[in-house]
Amino acid sequence: MVALAIAVLAMVFLFRQDRASLIARNFTEAKMEQIEALRATLAKAPAEEGAGRPMMQLQRLGREYGVMLIPTDRRPEIGQVPRGPALAPLVEKLQEQLGRDTEIRLGMRVDQPVVWIKLKVGEQGARSVWAGIPVRNVETGEVPMRLLATLGGVLAILLAATLWFARRLSRPLADLADAVDKVAVGKRPDPLPEDGPTEIARVARNVNRMAANLERLERDRSTMLAGISHDIRTPLTRLRLAGEMAVSDPQSRSEMAADIDEIDRVVTQFLDFARGNPKEAPVRIDLRESLSAVAAKAESRSLPVLWVPGSDALCVNTYPAAFERMLMNLIENAHRYGKPPVELALNRDGAIAEIDVLDAGAGVDAADVERLKQPFVRGDQARGGVMGAGLGLALVERLAQWHGGSFDLLPRAGGGTIARLRLPLA
Numbered sequence: 001m002v003a004l005a006i007a008v009l010a011m012v013f014l015f016r017q018d019r020a021s022l023i024a025r026n027f028t029e030a031k032m033e034q035i036e037a038l039r040a041t042l043a044k045a046p047a048e049e050g051a052g053r054p055m056m057q058l059q060r061l062g063r064e065y066g067v068m069l070i071p072t073d074r075r076p077e078i079g080q081v082p083r084g085p086a087l088a089p090l091v092e093k094l095q096e097q098l099g100r101d102t103e104i105r106l107g108m109r110v111d112q113p114v115v116w117i118k119l120k121v122g123e124q125g126a127r128s129v130w131a132g133i134p135v136r137n138v139e140t141g142e143v144p145m146r147l148l149a150t151l152g153g154v155l156a157i158l159l160a161a162t163l164w165f166a167r168r169l170s171r172p173l174a175d176l177a178d179a180v181d182k183v184a185v186g187k188r189p190d191p192l193p194e195d196g197p198t199e200i201a202r203v204a205r206n207v208n209r210m211a212a213n214l215e216r217l218e219r220d221r222s223t224m225l226a227g228i229s230h231d232i233r234t235p236l237t238r239l240r241l242a243g244e245m246a247v248s249d250p251q252s253r254s255e256m257a258a259d260i261d262e263i264d265r266v267v268t269q270f271l272d273f274a275r276g277n278p279k280e281a282p283v284r285i286d287l288r289e290s291l292s293a294v295a296a297k298a299e300s301r302s303l304p305v306l307w308v309p310g311s312d313a314l315c316v317n318t319y320p321a322a323f324e325r326m327l328m329n330l331i332e333n334a335h336r337y338g339k340p341p342v343e344l345a346l347n348r349d350g351a352i353a354e355i356d357v358l359d360a361g362a363g364v365d366a367a368d369v370e371r372l373k374q375p376f377v378r379g380d381q382a383r384g385g386v387m388g389a390g391l392g393l394a395l396v397e398r399l400a401q402w403h404g405g406s407f408d409l410l411p412r413a414g415g416g417t418i419a420r421l422r423l424p425l426a
Helices: 002-026 029-044 053-065 088-098 142-184 198-246 250-274 287-300 320-337 366-372 392-402
Strands: 068-071 104-109 112-121 127-134 283-286 315-318 343-349 352-359 406-411 417-424
Touching: 029 053, 029 088, 029 112, 029 127, 053 068, 088 104, 088 112, 104 127, 142 198, 198 250, 283 287, 283 320, 287 315, 287 320, 287 343, 287 352, 315 320, 315 417, 320 352, 320 392, 320 417, 366 406, 392 406, 392 417
Parallel strands: none
Antiparallel strands: 068 127, 104 112, 112 127, 283 315, 343 352, 352 417, 406 417
């Protein structure tokens, strides 16, 4: 609104200046001589009325000099007193030549400006007339150029004001969108400036408050998880020690140790899933070497994996502990809910590295894939007595997203399941 008001005022000012300039340009020296000749002629004209001859004479003089002559006794007042600095030089010029007491008015006739000058009639000056001098039409091409200049100036003002307002409005919106995107993926955004339009400033304050609250909740959760890990694992260690010492039957002792290990594994899954973003720094790794290390670790835990490294090096940026946890979860799931042999494969798909964990089990129904990747959801094969919290695949899904990749379950030709990780190459 302010910009529009400024533009309108600027346009009015420019048009007023333009009209005044046109009027002033009409009063050349030749025009001034013509006015002086008209005044001299009127001074010699008879002042008394009679049989309408003075009026006819005025009409004749008007045609001769190209002006309009109106007796002041018929029109005592006409037009308006010229105002403004643009017309002041013209008024000064006319009064200097015609006399300081000369009255000058400015009016309009249809769409043409008219300068009215009060001139005396007769030698005694008993009567007077208004001499209307029309301002000539501007030359061809003058109006369009002047109009274009005026409109161009107005449009420039409006455009500059619009750009300024759009930039003032879009910058905090862009910062706000970036901050919300960071919050959506669990990152802490930089504090937003709390200025600008009222509504945006209010949203920025609330986003800053929300980010601070999330950070505080993250600290509290980390503290709580550390306490849970200690409080649960300490009695599990005592139970394991007590079982080794108090249970004499080897089979019972082995089953008790397996149950304690399973409880510890479930607790670990809960803690891993509840943790936020990884605290370790990303590292560039060669997948051939890392998968070889994972296969060796799985072998040491009685989870044999068939793995043949390829000749081509494929490197990705990973969080080492999270990456290993992701692969071990898939290998454990393949042994628990699938069927040996379990295989590990590495392929390249453009700028993506594909890591497959394959089993020869009954496979997974395509309609159940997304459901199985949800927390605390277990497949039908997992309900037959195998312990678990239903967090393994959900944890893999989250870890894959941390790495900027994706995770999916696919049917394997000939039977079985392919658990596929797709990670961007470094």
